[in-house]
Amino acid sequence: MSLATYFDYFILPILAVSVILVFIRLIKGPRVVDRVIALDLIITIGIGIITVFTIRSDQKVLLDVAIILALIAFLGTVAFSAYIEKQEND
């Protein structure tokens, strides 16, 4: 079995199933903070999927997108937590 088929038939399906499992938590909640960390985890898994796709399609430009996504995940979580904490304060 070559490395390409291993990536196609084992690694990528596992990552796809992981995104689906996290998406169930994003819908279920039950609180806002649960949804925030679920969204953060989805973006982090997205970085992994982009990396595997970079390897498979031999397009190294796609790693730039992964850098931007890592930045957005961090900024999003920090902004959400700042506003959630402030909302309780008023």
Add this chain to the structure above:
Amino acid sequence: MIDILIAIFSTIGALAIFFASLGILRMPDFYLRLSVTVKAATLGVGLLLLCAAILFPDISVTTKAIAITFFLIITSPIAAHMIGRAAYFTGTPLWKGTIIDELAGMYNKETHELESNPQNKEEITAENDQIADTEEETK
């Protein structure tokens, strides 16, 4: 040789991500879900990026992969700390099997400061800690 190394690293990485997503679905309360998410997902994505860094014989890809890994390792604990703190302030309940809520009464509710020995600290009772009474509150 390199193929076997790549296969091992990518398998461990994908399984770590899978366990993180299983944990965020199955763990009983928010704080346990948070502790599962941050560490396992960072490890998994870091290992997948390591695979890309090994496979491409190009210095730009290696630099980008190391930069993303470094950035994730630096920022994800900060984000987890901030969201955990916001969750405790907004009164997210702890799992009902939690033994002790050591933060109860330690946070100043007006200034949002953590004090190790507050002046007017009331006794920790079953009423003022945040441990949930039933399983359904945190599910």
